[in-house]
Amino acid sequence: MAAVAAITFGVAVLALDARATYGARVTADEPQYLLTSLSLAEDVDLDISDEIATERFRRFHEVSLNPQTIDLNGSGQRISPHDPLLPLLLAPAMGVGGWVGAKLTLAALAAMTAAATTWLAVRRFGVSKATAGMVCTALFVAPPLTSYATQVYPEMPAALAVVVGVAAVTGRRSPLAQAVAVVAVLVLPWLAIKYVPIAIVLAAGLLLPMLSAGDQKLRALGVTTVLGLAGLTYLLIHQRVWGGWTVYASGDHFVDGEFQVVGRDPDYVGRSRRLVGLLFDRRFGLVAWAPVYLGLVPAITMAVRRRMPGWRVAVGVIGVGWAVATWVALTMHGWWWPGRQVVVVLPVGVAMMAAAVDGRPRLLSGLLTASLLGTASWLWLAFEASTGRRTLIVDFQDTTFPWYQVWSRALPDHSTFGVGDVLLTGAWTAATIGLSVLAWRSARDYPLISAGSVDDSAMANGD
Numbered sequence: 001m002a003a004v005a006a007i008t009f010g011v012a013v014l015a016l017d018a019r020a021t022y023g024a025r026v027t028a029d030e031p032q033y034l035l036t037s038l039s040l041a042e043d044v045d046l047d048i049s050d051e052i053a054t055e056r057f058r059r060f061h062e063v064s065l066n067p068q069t070i071d072l073n074g075s076g077q078r079i080s081p082h083d084p085l086l087p088l089l090l091a092p093a094m095g096v097g098g099w100v101g102a103k104l105t106l107a108a109l110a111a112m113t114a115a116a117t118t119w120l121a122v123r124r125f126g127v128s129k130a131t132a133g134m135v136c137t138a139l140f141v142a143p144p145l146t147s148y149a150t151q152v153y154p155e156m157p158a159a160l161a162v163v164v165g166v167a168a169v170t171g172r173r174s175p176l177a178q179a180v181a182v183v184a185v186l187v188l189p190w191l192a193i194k195y196v197p198i199a200i201v202l203a204a205g206l207l208l209p210m211l212s213a214g215d216q217k218l219r220a221l222g223v224t225t226v227l228g229l230a231g232l233t234y235l236l237i238h239q240r241v242w243g244g245w246t247v248y249a250s251g252d253h254f255v256d257g258e259f260q261v262v263g264r265d266p267d268y269v270g271r272s273r274r275l276v277g278l279l280f281d282r283r284f285g286l287v288a289w290a291p292v293y294l295g296l297v298p299a300i301t302m303a304v305r306r307r308m309p310g311w312r313v314a315v316g317v318i319g320v321g322w323a324v325a326t327w328v329a330l331t332m333h334g335w336w337w338p339g340r341q342v343v344v345v346l347p348v349g350v351a352m353m354a355a356a357v358d359g360r361p362r363l364l365s366g367l368l369t370a371s372l373l374g375t376a377s378w379l380w381l382a383f384e385a386s387t388g389r390r391t392l393i394v395d396f397q398d399t400t401f402p403w404y405q406v407w408s409r410a411l412p413d414h415s416t417f418g419v420g421d422v423l424l425t426g427a428w429t430a431a432t433i434g435l436s437v438l439a440w441r442s443a444r445d446y447p448l449i450s451a452g453s454v455d456d457s458a459m460a461n462g463d
Contacts, residue, residue, distance in 0.1 A: 001119060004115050005111035005112065005114055008140040009107050009108060009111040012107040015146070015147070015149075015150050015379075016104070017386045018381075018382045018385035019388075019391050020385075020393045021391050023062055023063035024060065025061065025099065026099070026152055027061070027335065028336060028393070030153065031057050031060065032048075032068055033082060033086055033152045033154075034087075034090070035080065036048055036082070036087035037087040037088075037095075038051055039087075040088060041095030046241065048080055052065065052067055052078065059098060060099040068081055068251055068252055069252060070250060070251070070252045072242075079250050081242070081248050081250045082192075083189070083247050085190035085191045086153075089105065089109075090102040106148075106150055106151075106152065106156055106157075107149045107150055109160055110140065110145065110146070113160040113163060116164055117136050117140070117350055117351050118133055118136040119167065121135070123167070124166070124309060124310050124351075125309065125351055126308070128358055131358040131364060132351075134364070134368060135368075136350060138367065138368050139292065139346075139353070139371055142289075142290045142371045142378065143339065143377065144286065144290070144337060144346070145159075147339070148343050151336075153336070154191040155344055156343065158188060158191045158343075159344050159346065159347050161184045162188070162317060162321075162344055162347070163347050163351075165184030165188075166205075166313055166314060166317060168181035169181050169202055169313050170313055173213070173216060181202060181206045182206070182227070185203050186199075186227075193247065197321075197323070198321050201316045202313070202317065204316075207224065245258065246259075246261075262328055262329075262330060263330055268327050271327050273417070273425065274325065277332055278326065278332060278339075278341070278342055279297075279428075281411065281412065281413070281414045281415075282397075282409075282411040283333070283408075284338040284339070288338065288404070289374055289378065289404070290370075291373055291407070292371040292373075292374055294435070295353055295357075297435070298356065298432075299357075300352055302355075302443045303352045303355060305443035314348050314351075317348055321342060325341035325342050329341050332414065333414070335393055337396070373403055377401050381399045384399060
């Protein structure tokens with residue numbers, strides 16, 4: 001775990017100086033998180049009106065700033081329309097080391113997530129230590145997980161909470177494990193309201209087994225009460241601070257209603273193509289930048305077929321996270337690095353991919369090779385974005401990395417979605433279904449748990 005964390009951190013910081021746009025080191029929501037962190041560090045409040053007025057953002061955002069906020073009262077108070085836990089996590093480092101300190105903190109959180117994913121794979125999914133270490137390292141130094149190790153968004157802290165939550169929910173029902181699961185559930189909404197559905201899945205995974213056990217029902221009532229009071233507190237604080245049920249009530253883009261964040265007139269049928277596009281889109285799909293994710297759906301299929309320990313919670317978390325990215329998110333093609341909307345659940349998928357290749361040397365070798373292509377594409381682009389040739393947001397698809405320029409032509413462009421793109425989408429969907437069928441059939445020939453991968457005495461002790 002220490003080795004996985006160290007390598008993850010080391011590769012992540014290589015992109016520390018990569019510029020988001022030609023006029024800024026960070027862009028879109030990132031300056032808002034940093035300004036709020038600065039306000040918490042210096043003023044111990046969420047009001048960023050003074051930071052905006054004195055242009056404290058210039059060190060990391062040289063051009064004019066989109067304030068994103070409206071005046072909340074007559075004194076001109078402005079509070080960023082983003083939940084406050086990420087700024088709170090970054091505040092100590094922001095106060096001491098500025099934007100560099102904040103990004104180093106995120107890289108450290110990514111390292112912790114990689115280590116926790118390794119633990120999840122070994123202790124809960126029965127993967128051998130060697131396979132778990134190699135797979136988790138390979139996937140965490142490839143995009144998008146390494147990309148969001150230095151971009152200022154709540155995705156990586158949320159991913160850490162999800163991994164810890166899944167590990168706690170799928171283990172033995174000890175009081176400590178249940179307390180950890182409760183904390184994971186409580187953390188997610190304060191990172192972003194969009195993580196509430198995932199928190200609900202974790203809460204259900206915690207409570208349902210407790211309710212079915214006769215000696216756990218009283219404890220289940222206590223957990224339900226705690227979660228209910230926490231939800232009520234969340235709503236009351238948002239009404240008091242942001243003036244609405246969510247942080248979007250203080251946003252200048254949502255003056256006609258905070259729930260317009262999902263779109264003014266959402267086309268849910270049209271959004272359904274994101275189910276495939278999140279994987280295969282030419283610019284924003286996972287596979288475009290990290291071909292290793294071709295194995296994600298087959299790995300999930302194999303976990304279901306094998307009835308892997310904890311598979312219901314793991315599949316539920318991934319499914320709900322993918323559904324939010326498909327139908328709730330305003331767009332797939334946003335002003336951010338590709339893959340942002342699914343980073344929160346990808347580490348659980350990584351652990352399942354490790355389980356799928358465990359004991360299969362050829363598949364493991366293929367996975368590691370494919371992940372190296374992703375790492376190379378990211379480091380190439382990070383170098384370009386650190387030297388003024390490209391940026392992470394504006395023109396990342398114009399990278400000169402040879403593999404991407406050739407490989408991406410085989411993928412559909414869901415921003416235009418012409419006839420050719422429809423045909424390519426159908427072809428990649430059929431290929432994914434075919435691989436999943438093969439995975440389903442081959443799963444029966446392999447044992448559920450590799451020998452020596454699970455320490456029953458350790459599980460009995462509650463870890």
